[in-house]
Amino acid sequence: MKLMQVNTNRFTTNLFNVLEQYWEQFIFVLPRLGIAILILLVTFLLASQVKKIVDNRVAPHAQNPLSVLFVSKVAKITIVIIGLLLALQTIGLTGVAGGLLAGAGVSAFIIGFAFKDIGENFLAGFILAFNAPFKVGDAIKVGEYRGHVVSLNMRTTHLKTFDTMDVYIPNATVLKSEVTNMTQDNLIRLDFLVGIDYSDDVDTAEQLIIDTMKEVLEVLPQPEAFVVTEELATNTVNIRAFFWTDTDDYKRGILDVKGQVIKAVKKALLTNGFGLPANIQELKTYQDMPLAVQIKENKPS
Structure with a gap:
């Protein structure tokens, strides 16, 4: 019984000694820990502030804002990593920080296989940015x-x-x-096809189409709109019209503006007496013989 009590007392004494040593080490490290936390806070604030300044002040005035925004993201991550390494060294974990740097090459080789796609996309982002x-x-x-x-x-x-x-x-x-x-030059060329009757004057129709397209506000004066006679179709002489418009809003350019031009050209052609024939099937016989045509009427029951 006395032996058990002695062992218990010894265990308690050793436990208190160990806890006391840890407490003394914690007290010793506490100022460094506080400094390390302060370094991390300053690092995060600095990284965020740098990214904010670049995004809001530099990028809008840059020739290529996309590359500036991409670099700002990379810079933020780099600053955070540097701050983390400084914090580890401040605490006294110099070996850990050094190990992270020394093992970067090996880690990159190993991680390269595991995260091949991530690394590939990251490098591709750099190339696209610049x-x-x-x-x-x-x-x-x-x-x-x-x-x-x-x-x-x-x-x-x-x-x-x-x-x-x-x-x-x-x-x-x-x-x-x-x-x-589709918008790098801030303009886009659009075209559409219109068919007129064989009895109509093609030159007059072409000039009318060009003049009508120029009257549409969204059609640019330069480059000039033009037309070409494209095809002698079954029922119509097909004329293809070309014009340029601004691409500030690409979706509106290819949908709304093109629709406005087509409607204006149709109205102008019909107003000036040009025919816009439908797709009619023509039957022609090459022998001089009459054809009997029978029209069947539906009688009301």
Whole structure:
């Protein structure tokens, strides 16, 4: 019984000694811990402030805001990582911080296989940011998707399609795909086909179509609108009309403006006596013989 009591007392004494040592170490480290927390707070605030300044003040005046916004995201992450390493060194975990840096090469090799797609998309984002095939607000086509560029993120390119859907395309896919920028020059050429009667004067119809397109407010004066006689179809002489419009709003340009021009041309042609024949099937016989035509009337029952 006495032996058990001695062992219990010894265990209690050792436990208190260990706790006391830990407490002394905690008291010793406490100022450093406070400094480390302060470093982390300052780092997070600094990173956020840098990103905010770049996004709000630098990007709007930059020639390529998309690349500036992308770099600001990378800079924020870099500042946070540096702050984390400084905090670890302040606490006294220099070995951990050094190990993180020393093992960066090995880690990158190992993680490279596990997160191949993430790394590929990240690097593709860098190339897209500085190659600048598009900027925020541009209407582009990537594969089957058409829409306005909202942002270039670390891993994806954000598009807002013309039917207001949000599409996130991996940066590597964008980089490897054929990208069509439909608004880079701030104008787009549209065209439509109109068929007039064979008895109408083609030259007069063409000039009337050109004059009518120029009267539509949204049609640009330069480059000038023009027409070409494209085809002698079964029932009509087909004329294709071409005009340019602004692409500040691409969706409106390809839908609304084109519709306005077509309606104006139709009205002008009909007002000036031009025929717009329907698709009529013509039967022609090459022998001089009459054809009997019988019309069947439906009698009311």
